[in-house]
Amino acid sequence: MEFTLPEYTRHKDNKRLDNIPGSYGLPVVGNTFRFVVQPFAVLDQNYRRYGPVFKASLTFQKFVCALGPDFIQQLMLDTSQSFSTRMGYEGPLGDFFAGGLLMRDFDEHKFHRRIMQTAFKTDAMRTYVELMHPVIDREMGRWGQDSGFHFYPNIKTLLLDVGARVFLGMDLEGPETRALNQSFVDMNDGILALIRRDWPGLRYRKGMNGRRALEKFFFELVPQRRGAQGNDMATYFANEKSEDGEYYSDQVVGEHLIFLLLAAHDTTTSALTMAAYYLANDQQWQQRLREGLQALGRDHLEYGDLGGAIPDLDNCFKEVLRMNPPVPMLMRRTVKEVEVGGFQLQPHTMLQVSPLYTHRMEEWWSNPHQFDPDRFAREEHKQHSFLWAPFGGGAHKCIGLHFADMLFKTALSRLLLSYRVSFAKPGQYPGRIQHFPFAKPMDNLPLKLERL
Numbered sequence: 299m300e301f302t303l304p305e306y307t308r309h310k311d312n313k314r315l316d317n318i319p320g321s322y323g324l325p326v327v328g329n330t331f332r333f334v335v336q337p338f339a340v341l342d343q344n345y346r347r348y349g350p351v352f353k354a355s356l357t358f359q360k361f362v363c364a365l366g367p368d369f370i371q372q373l374m375l376d377t378s379q380s381f382s383t384r385m386g387y388e389g390p391l392g393d394f395f396a397g398g399l400l401m402r403d404f405d406e407h408k409f410h411r412r413i414m415q416t417a418f419k420t421d422a423m424r425t426y427v428e429l430m431h432p433v434i435d436r437e438m439g440r441w442g443q444d445s446g447f448h449f450y451p452n453i454k455t456l457l458l459d460v461g462a463r464v465f466l467g468m469d470l471e472g473p474e475t476r477a478l479n480q481s482f483v484d485m486n487d488g489i490l491a492l493i494r495r496d497w498p499g500l501r502y503r504k505g506m507n508g509r510r511a512l513e514k515f516f517f518e519l520v521p522q523r524r525g526a527q528g529n530d531m532a533t534y535f536a537n538e539k540s541e542d543g544e545y546y547s548d549q550v551v552g553e554h555l556i557f558l559l560l561a562a563h564d565t566t567t568s569a570l571t572m573a574a575y576y577l578a579n580d581q582q583w584q585q586r587l588r589e590g591l592q593a594l595g596r597d598h599l600e601y602g603d604l605g606g607a608i609p610d611l612d613n614c615f616k617e618v619l620r621m622n623p624p625v626p627m628l629m630r631r632t633v634k635e636v637e638v639g640g641f642q643l644q645p646h647t648m649l650q651v652s653p654l655y656t657h658r659m660e661e662w663w664s665n666p667h668q669f670d671p672d673r674f675a676r677e678e679h680k681q682h683s684f685l686w687a688p689f690g691g692g693a694h695k696c697i698g699l700h701f702a703d704m705l706f707k708t709a710l711s712r713l714l715l716s717y718r719v720s721f722a723k724p725g726q727y728p729g730r731i732q733h734f735p736f737a738k739p740m741d742n743l744p745l746k747l748e749r750l
């Protein structure tokens with residue numbers, strides 16, 4: 299089915315926000331540099347000065363910020379079809395996200411989300427857990443031997459390998475996997491470039507070259523997987539048919555796969571890195587989780603152990619995502635005039651809501667800056683259905699949330715059953731955290747792993 303380019307995509311952002319309180323800060327850069335270092339503090343200062351809805355210039359872009367669970371709910375549920383996800387992400391990320399689900403709105407989005415249906419059904423998910431175990435065992439088995447062990451680069455490599463196996467069904471040690479991983483890393487790096495021009499010598503060009511290499515690879519891979527048997531996501535996607543009984547084109551499927559890899563990789567890398575950081579600091583919680591896992595009497599989690607089956611592990615997952623949501627700000631652009639928090643927003647106005655801020659609001663959470671997984675046992679998050687929203691909600695709600703749950707719990711359990719984890723040096727907590735594009739300790743988390 300062909301969808302024509304919606305009319306609202308042809309407009310520039312509305313920058314006339316005179317009716318909205320707030321300040322843009324410095325010319326061009328606004329408050330970007332402070333925001334990147336202390337996002338919560340900057341949002342909190344604005345919230346206290348101007349109220350929950352204000353204008354700001356953060357991340358080199360002018361937009362309206364609406365803080366709190368009500369606004370996450372309004373934007374995510376979008377009952378009046380007022381907010382374009384595509385135009386929210388187009389400016390900063392459009393070149394890299396091209397063709398991905400977040401770059402499609404309304405009916406077109408619904409049509410495309412179907413491509414991913416089979417790949418995220420229970421039977422498929424069950425097999426992914428089985429595919430993950432040997433990769434995680436192999437990689438983690440090599441850890442801990444090196445005295446300069448840093449958690450972040452190691453979990454990143456491990457998760458790239460899990461991705462190659464589960465998403466693409468590829469041989470892990472092959473040169474093709476290494477080249478593919480490199481293109482992927484280059485693309486991720488390009489996303490951060492300050493000068494956003496595809497010109498020789500620039501970081502952005504390197505990122506776009508990574509993207510082009512991935513496109514070439516995927517557009518060739520998809521036809522090879524048609525009619526093939528396989529329990530990896532690429533094979534599921536390639537064999538999915540539309541309601542008219544037609545395969546989706548190689549380009550459409552390839553672009554969805556690239557976006558999926560992007561959406562899956564850094565988010566789970568960040569969550570596991572921050573979990574290791576909090577648990578290295580909190581030995582009591584680490585031991586409590588380990589004992590709970592040992593009590594199962596298995597050295598591997600099974601599919602049935604995931605979801606909410608082991609409450610401590612589940613609460614720990616939730617708490618890590620509360621403290622440092624891998625997607626800290628959710629972006630949208632209005633497609634028509636709409637009221638938000640008592641303010642009329644004109645069409646084409648950029649708007650952001652923030653899990654990062656909402657997850658630490660004192661009005662809702664007890665000791666919000668403290669790592670305390672038991673708050674989920676006390677059901678603090680149940681006061682509002684969008685108070686804890688690391689996966690967004692509504693039509694664009696993360697399609698990989700159960701997959702992320704499985705991967706997080708499978709990898710964390712393997713780690714805790716294999717090693718006692720502590721900081722490599724004194725003074726690592728509280729450490730300096732890099733918040734963008736994804737949370738991780740600035741020092742890449744040097745850890746001491748003692749084999750159990």
Ligand code: HEM
Pocket residue numbers: 383399400401411557558561562563565566569619623624625628629687688689690691693694695696697698699701702
């Ligand atoms: C802890 C890990 C993860 C977090 C916190 C996370 C968070 C999110 C959020 C907040 C959104 C919605 C963005 C918006 O509405 O603006 C989203 C969308 C998405 N995520 Fe995730 N994600 C995670 C892992 C994954 C994984 C593992 C996959 C794939 C296996 C995945 C695939 C996607 C896709 C395809 C979308 C777009 C959905 C749509 O537009 O319909 N994510 N994710």
